[in-house]
Amino acid sequence: MKTLQAFTLAALLAAASTAFAHGDEEHAKPHKFDAAKVEVTDFGQEGDPKKVTRTIKVDMADNMRFTPADLAVRRGETVRFIVHNGGQVLHEMVLGTREALAAHAELMRKFPDMEHADPNMAHVKPGRRGEIVWQFTKAGEFQFACLQPGHFEAGMVGRLTVK
Incomplete structure (x- = not known):
């Protein structure tokens, strides 16, 4: 009985440790767009890669800055963000309020x-690229x-204006 309890506890701990590991693009499971599973948020929703109307390149650096740090998009636009990590440490781009x-x-x-691997974020290892496809449904x-x-x-925050 003690062996079964020990095994169960070890399995639970292993599952919990993977549930809380903040992964990068290699650990995140490949994401496939599914319109039926799209969640609407206060800042838009996951975009359909087949309906991208614009691509924006964003660089992340170890000086804790994004370039560009100020972006403007139109309401209704579906944007593909190509996110490059030009630094030496893991960075990520997360869209939100x-x-x-x-x-x-x-x-x-x-x-x-x-x-966690949500459609509004990209975790990117040094020297690598990630991608976010997002539809901006609300102005703000x-x-x-x-x-x-x-x-x-440290200030690694950018502004996104949706008109």
């Missing part, structure tokens, strides 16, 4: 190894940020 990104950054401070002021622990706090 100011409040949602601040809350997510706080969660990342508490659980720095948390893994939004942000994009790197939520790796310490990066958000």
